[in-house]
Amino acid sequence: MLILECPCCGVSGEETEFHAGGEAHLKRHSVGSTDDQFEEYLFMRENPHGVHFERWRHNNGCGKWFHAARCTTTLEVFGTYCAQTYEPPKEIKDAISARRPGWSWRNFS
Amino acid sequence: MSTRLKTAGRFTDGGAQLSFDFNGKKLKGVEGDTLASALLANDQMMVGRSFKYHRPRGIVASGGEEPNALFNMGYTNTFEPNQRATTTELFDGAKIGSQNHWPTLEFDVGALNTYISRFLPAGFYYKMFMYPRAFWKHVYEPFIRQSAGLGKAPRAEDRDPDTYEHFYFFADVMVVGGGIAGLQAAKAAALTGVKVLLVEQTAHWGGRAPVDGGEVDGLPADKYVDNLVAELSAMENVTMRTRLMGAGVYDHGYTLGYERLTDHAPDIVGPRHRLWRIRAGHIVTATGAIERPISFASNDIPGVMLASAVRDYAVNFGVSVGDRTVVVTNNDDAYRTAITLKGLGLDVPCIIDARAGGAGALAEEAKALGIRVENGKAISKVKGGKRVTGIVLCAQAGEGGVLEEIECDVVAMSGGWSPVVHLWSHCGGKLIWDDPQSHFRPDSERPPLGAKGEGFVSVAGSANGHLQLAELIGDAHGAGLDAGKATGGKPAKAAIPEGAPTSEHPVEPVWLMPQGAGIKLLSKAWLDYQNDVKVSDVQLAAQEGFESVEHAKRYTTLGMATDQGKLSNINGLAILSDALGQPIPQTGTTTFRPPYTPISMGAIGGEAKGKVFQPLRKTPLYEWSDNNGADWEPVGAWRRPFAYLQPGESVHDAVNREVKNTRENLGLLDASTLGKLVVKGPDAGKFLDMLYTNMMSTLKVGKCRYGLMCSENGFLIDDGVVARVDDETFLCHTTTGGAETIHGHMEEWLQTEWWDWNVYVANVTEQYAQIAVVGPNARKVLEKLGGMDVSKDALGFMEWADGTIGGFDARVYRISFSGELSYEIAVSAAQGLAFWEALHTAGEEFGAMPYGTETLHILRAEKGFIMIGDETDGTVIPQDLNLQWALSKKKEDYLGKRAHQRSHMADPERWKLVGLETVDKSVLPDGAYAVDEGVNANGQRNMFGRVTSTYYSANLERGIAMGLVKNGPDRMGEVIDFPKTDGTIIKAKIVNPVIYDKDGEKQNV
Secondary structure, eight states: OOEEEOTTTOOEEEGGGSEEEEESSOOOOOTTOOHHHHHHHHHOOOOOSSEEEEEEEOTTTTOOEEEEEEETTTOOEEEEEESSOSSOOHHHHHHHHHHSTTOOBTTBO | OOEEOSSOOTTTTTOOEEEEEETTEEEEEETTOBHHHHHHHTTOOEEEEOTTTOOEEEOOOSSTTOSSOEEEESSGGGOEEEEETTTSBOOTTOEEEEOSOSBOSSSBGGGGGGGGGGGSOTTHHHHHTSSSTTHIIIIIHHHHHHHOOSSOOOOTTOOOOOOEEEEEEEEEEEEEOOBHHHHHHHHHHHHTTOOEEEEOSSSSSBTTHHHHOOEETTEEHHHHHHHHHHHHHTOTTEEEESSEEEEEEOGGGEEEEEEESSTTOTTSOSOSEEEEEEEEEEEEEOOOEEEOOOOOBTTTSTTEEEHHHHHHHHHHHOEESOSEEEEEESSSTHHHHHHHHHHTTOEEEEEEEOSTTOOSHHHHHHHHTTOOEEETEEEEEEEESSSEEEEEEEETTSSOOOOEEEEOSEEEEEOOEEEOOHHHHHTTOOEEEETTTTEEEEOTTSOOBOTTSOBOEEEOGGGGTOOSHHHHHHHHHHHHHHHHHHTTOOOOOOOOOOBOOOOOOOOOOOSSSSTTOOHHHHTTOEEETTTTEEHHHHHHHHHTTOOSHHHHHHHHTTTOSTTTTTTTHHHHHHHHHHHHTSOHHHHOOOOOOSOSSOOOHHHHHTTOSGGGSSOOBOOTTHHHHHHTTEEEEEETTEEEEEEEOOTTOOHHHHHHHHHHHHHHSEEEEEOTTSEEEEEESTTHHHHHHHHBSSOOTTOOTTBEEEEEEEOTTSOEEEEEEEEEEETTEEEEEEOTTHHHHHHHHHHHHHHHTSTTSOOEEEEOGGGEEEEEEESTTHHHHHHHHOBSOOSTTTSOTTBEEEEEETTEEEEEEOOOSSSSSEEEEEEEGGGHHHHHHHHHHHHGGGTEEEOOHHHHHHHHHHTTOOOTTTTOSSSOOGGGGTOGGGSOSSOSOOTTTTGGGSTTTTOTTSEEEEEEEETTOOOOOTTOEEEEEEEOTTSOEEEEEEEEEEEEETTTTEEEEEEEEETGGGGTTOEEEEEOTTSOEEEEEEEOSOOSOTTOTTTTO
């Protein structure tokens, strides 16, 4: 059972306090998108062995969504950050680079 | 024969005499005994029958690794199967019974299986129960069910009278195992000043060290242990618990402990078991090592035991397992058993050492005591039936040729020691094969990793592969200091304890005895006692291609019993490796999974049973309804009245009465559970336009509009009436089940997609009691109560207004889910009951009656109104339900709009909503399928529709139903077939789903 820190309220809590919400940094496609774009948005997900970006909600706490950068293999948590962003902030990327030099994930590295 | 010695045991010294019942026999034991030691003291060598062949089985071990001595315990409602005798402490009046035999332990019909054993090889289940296919249901399955399981399941009607609890604990360092290594590690960690938790699964501190002897810092091991316990007890930052097993290690330092509080003394008041849910900064596993059996023919006859167990029973419990003990070993440690027994005046006819070179200093000591030592020898087979009568000696190097027969009643075997690596491995710690010691031990370079990527488990003592006291004590000290340091402790100055060195010869791997044993011997050489797996079975698995250790395990069932192969796994995979001609590390181990030994279901459930299993949500009218005949229906965590039963009335009658009364007079419904979400802010209209399929931003203040919500996938997820409260405020009604999920849905979009929109959402569901006043007399009762104008002109259909009714501050919505003249009235939750009662009092002359959810459903189904969860199931889109009118064409975008353009969504052949009228007026079964001609690729009947809602309508005096049917709206009048599960067919005509008041004249008055 993971321990995560909610970047909104600062609480470091048990996994049961949170709810996982799938992959982070998805780009919403809607009316006017091609079938491929819409399929990509709805269904295509990364399933990496290593660095991953996820959405979580502190649903038994402050109720806020946030993002977590995590290693799916070792369960190491590189950091959590505010969900109101289109890409991981520099300090999160730096924290990952310090632990996993040369990492990449979708368009981020 | 086994008996109690004159010399008292360490645990039983001065203990009171206890009596207990075994298979109806009254036996005596001593306080401090385990069930196993007490049975041995009473010469009960045979304690059970094996799983497959029903062979006589005796106690093998003295700890949690015991595979055979599993008992039924307790009476009626305290009955429990599979209780391990070696870890269950004896108490006065204990009632235990052996398992897996009929009619008696001594004479068991199932033992005939042993004579057909060559027809029951590995994989027997898979080979035998395949064909003929028709045999499966009536022959094979009943047979397997009959043979499955060792113990009996408790009776279904009994309820466990004991209580259990969960307990949360936080520690910087948790040390699992209270042996000498665990104590030393805990002390070292505690000296750094961090908070330490030390747990031990047995009732005693010290583990094996006091039995095995040796010296630390010039003190005998037992004295050193006593000192450590005294020191730790005096430290304020240390919590110590015995009878608490470290059951499992999980992500990020989460650890489960299983504490048995009253098993040893059922008279103690309080919970029986406690599940400790521990978060530890660092975990040190000092879990010791387990001795391995040796595979030789008939090594399962009662009296063949682990050498360490024979020693334990003598030293700890003062019990002699037999008068004449032959020791058979591949390492020096077993010599301690011979020396201990000899010292107690018992006979040791021979130590059989498979190593040509024999043992070190301990051999000299044994020889000096006059014990015969045979090097390079082996046991060809054990003689006896229900107990050992002797062994046949042979050369280890040969095929088992008889050298000599030796009479004995106990065989003490030792195949070397395997570190207990379970807790290390639970969360991903890796192992390495230690060739000199012939065992797997934790690889300290590859520990389980925590939240920051650090190793959060370390190992101390013999669990780390340090089998000699001189090595393990320093190792444990270092592990404790490191753990303290890793969790923020201060450097501590403490002398490294020194153990007196011993001179032992290395272990030599002996996976089979003798090494050239033929099939006759192999097919009697047991690996897994509990699941009856033999050396020959594992070899057969390898031969038949089950080469992966995980496959061989499942094919043979090796290590799949309740002991999880604690004794058998390493021996089994060594045999497998040999059969495959590959080194052991290449074969690897099976996966170690928690819990370490079985824990009770009661402990897992904790307090969560009966009324506290789940919190119950109650509306303000709950008590009133409960006192007025409510037949409760669970709706999520809510309880809603299904119907209100009058005295002598059946549920069916009550529903029919409620339906008719609401249509003809006045029905009152507790609608408080409906979700009520306030959506507020300058962008609220824009936001709701995205969430609902229809336009909400154009809704006028004072008006209501029915809306649909789809997921981004296009599927219908919720519906309800939205009321515009003011320019920036909307009140969205959701379904009862949707209140929390739709609130979460809104928050998700607001926080993660449109975070720059200025909108706030609040769930006010529980702030209001909401009552539907329904029926032709609805306006009359409100006018009688007085207050606001509820006339057609002042408050038209789909309008709302604030005001007072009968003195209550109320918000009145003129909306209808029944097709009748209807008002839904919200008052503050605190006023709910008073308002409800006022409505009943004023409504008496108008025929007011409460109605429940079933009537609600029937009334809406008569009107063809859909219900989320009935007409929808996560695959249904609004178009399927003929709700195109609610899909805005003006809006550029809303959730689900793009998805509705996908090819499958736009498929004209999708099943669509229709009404169904049974030809014989009966009620269609819920979920019944309409069948077509022909069969599909799986040989199943083709289908083209299904029933989504079905009820008996008292108004129409026949069954009514809705369903989804392929091309349904184009097939009006067609009669289709719905087969029932009994094979008969109900014929139903496709009709318009709106059956009652098609033009809506009743609700628009």
